[in-house]
Amino acid sequence: MSAAEAISSAGTGGRALPPPGLPRLIPAGAPLSLNDHVARYGPVPFRDGGSRGARDLIAEVERAGLTGRGGAGFPTGRKMRTVAEHGRRGGPLRGQVGTVVVANGAESEPASAKDRLLLTRAPHLVLDGIALAAEAVGATRSYLSVHDGQDELALQLAAMVSERDRYDQNRVPVQVVAVRRGYVASQETALISQLNGGAPKPTFVPPRPFKKGAHGRPTLVQNVETLAHLALIARFGAGWFRALGAGAGAAAGSALVTLGGAVSRPGVYEIALGMPIGDLIRRSGGPSEPPQAILAGGYFGGWLPYGQALGIPISDAALRAAGASLGPGVLILLPESACGLAETAWIAGYLAGQSAGQCGPCVNGLPALADMMARLAFGRPDGRALGWAQQLMTLVTRRGACHLPDGTAAFAGSALRIFEDELRRHAAAGPCDRVRRRPVLPAPGHSWGPR
Amino acid sequence: MCAELLPELITADPWGYPIVTPGPVPGSLLPLARRAVAACPTLALLLSDEE
Numbered sequence: 001m002s003a004a005e006a007i008s009s010a011g012t013g014g015r016a017l018p019p020p021g022l023p024r025l026i027p028a029g030a031p032l033s034l035n036d037h038v039a040r041y042g043p044v045p046f047r048d049g050g051s052r053g054a055r056d057l058i059a060e061v062e063r064a065g066l067t068g069r070g071g072a073g074f075p076t077g078r079k080m081r082t083v084a085e086h087g088r089r090g091g092p093l094r095g096q097v098g099t100v101v102v103a104n105g106a107e108s109e110p111a112s113a114k115d116r117l118l119l120t121r122a123p124h125l126v127l128d129g130i131a132l133a134a135e136a137v138g139a140t141r142s143y144l145s146v147h148d149g150q151d152e153l154a155l156q157l158a159a160m161v162s163e164r165d166r167y168d169q170n171r172v173p174v175q176v177v178a179v180r181r182g183y184v185a186s187q188e189t190a191l192i193s194q195l196n197g198g199a200p201k202p203t204f205v206p207p208r209p210f211k212k213g214a215h216g217r218p219t220l221v222q223n224v225e226t227l228a229h230l231a232l233i234a235r236f237g238a239g240w241f242r243a244l245g246a247g248a249g250a251a252a253g254s255a256l257v258t259l260g261g262a263v264s265r266p267g268v269y270e271i272a273l274g275m276p277i278g279d280l281i282r283r284s285g286g287p288s289e290p291p292q293a294i295l296a297g298g299y300f301g302g303w304l305p306y307g308q309a310l311g312i313p314i315s316d317a318a319l320r321a322a323g324a325s326l327g328p329g330v331l332i333l334l335p336e337s338a339c340g341l342a343e344t345a346w347i348a349g350y351l352a353g354q355s356a357g358q359c360g361p362c363v364n365g366l367p368a369l370a371d372m373m374a375r376l377a378f379g380r381p382d383g384r385a386l387g388w389a390q391q392l393m394t395l396v397t398r399r400g401a402c403h404l405p406d407g408t409a410a411f412a413g414s415a416l417r418i419f420e421d422e423l424r425r426h427a428a429a430g431p432c433d434r435v436r437r438r439p440v441l442p443a444p445g446h447s448w449g450p451r
Numbered sequence: 452m453c454a455e456l457l458p459e460l461i462t463a464d465p466w467g468y469p470i471v472t473p474g475p476v477p478g479s480l481l482p483l484a485r486r487a488v489a490a491c492p493t494l495a496l497l498l499s500d501e502e
Contacts, residue, residue: 204497360467395470399470
């Protein structure tokens with residue numbers, strides 16, 4: 001069946017069947033062409049009911065309890081409602097102004113691979129999500145961001161956009177844009193800054209993007225995975241979405257998790273939120289070496305001792321209660337053969353180098369913190385380094401335009417708690433042999449070596 | 452510089468950047484707060500209306 005036939009038959013009652021379990025987002029087999037995508041899911045279920053229809057989708061998303069999958073975990077329905085409201089009353093003479101949807105596919109967390117995978121294996125779900133979000137918030141244009149250098153992917157996506165245009169599956173222009181690489185470059189306001197022709201650096205808020213973002217318009221920025229979930233919720237409903245997951249709060253539905261480090265089968269897994277970490281590790285074939293700890297949440301996350309981690313449900317609420325977070329769904333298993341202090345110091349150095357250079361406390365404080373962590377990990381025993389590290393963590397927190405300083409401080413702080421025994425051993429006897437191990441935690445473009 | 456203008460609300464960190472006491476600026480201190488923001492050589496201070 002061609003895309004045109006599939007789209008025209010949908011109006012005559014052919015209904016797509018909801019995926020009964022997992023996977024929901026990434027089907028087995030090759031990437032779906034538009035033909036196959038429409039044959040499997042039906043065409044984009046535009047509401048076509050004017051503003052009442054748009055509000056129906058937003059209400060459905062709110063009932064579903066979908067939260068952002070880019071790391072911040074903000075309730076998606078609420079964000080859409082806010083952008084739509086600002087669009088309704090934001091123009092000259094308080095009239096309507098066209099809003100903007102930005103789909104963020106430029107994941108900058110080094111250990112995360114889910115967005116790239118989603119864009120290559122289920123791009124039409126993401127594009128459906130963009131189209132539906134655009135209708136719901138009154139957008140007149142949209143953007144899909146990928147990284148600088150992902151030229152082939154950008155071209156493929158642009159070709160898909162053109163094909164969808166022919167069958168009226170977009171409704172608003174979708175521009176595929178390449179944005180600069182960098183840990184903070186794909187943060188919400190940094191992304192918008194680049195769309196506005198500015199630097200890949202976070203900007204101060206207020207005004208927040210939902211009020212004034214791309215081209216001065218109310219802007220909805222969503223991770224590509226969030227939009228893919230939205231595309232399925234629009235077809236199959238809130239009840240279907242919530243049939244997986246631990247339900248309450250931000251643990252509804254399924255999520256893509258990138259599992260890395262010393263596991264037998266590292267990679268991206270789709271899980272029901274609330275699944276215990278131990279179950280996921282078992283599913284991935286178990287540890288590849290004797291395990292020590294797990295880093296949950298990426299580089300703004302926190303460390304968990306391995307034994308304690310196994311029973312913790314994979315959800316932001318449960319992980320935060322345990323001193324870590326979910327972030328963009330990153331879990332990294334640290335083996336016994338590595339030194340947690342060394343790994344943390346190495347990444348603290350990477351993060352310090354990723355500063356946009358705008359805020360004094362970050363520009364000064366993060367390199368100083370990284371230096372203290374390096375002394376604790378690699379240096380001869382120094383009684384003052386721990387105190388200085390703790391002072392620096394307090395000094396940098398919540399004193400920047402973005403969360404780089406806070407996140408780095410939280411990450412370093414959790415290492416000092418979880419690897420307390422390691423700290424004591426280093427303080428007594430200097431660095432252990434394991435600091436020389438090849439790093440487990442990835443850091444692109446960052447050179448490695450104990451000081 | 453700002454810490455001298457407005458010691459009630461601002462202290463300096465080791466690099467001279469302002470650490471601001473959280474919470475709204477008391478009305479009596481608003482004129483001084485505006486001067487501190489204007490005087491900051493690195494635009495490290497911002498006075499905003501909370502929405």
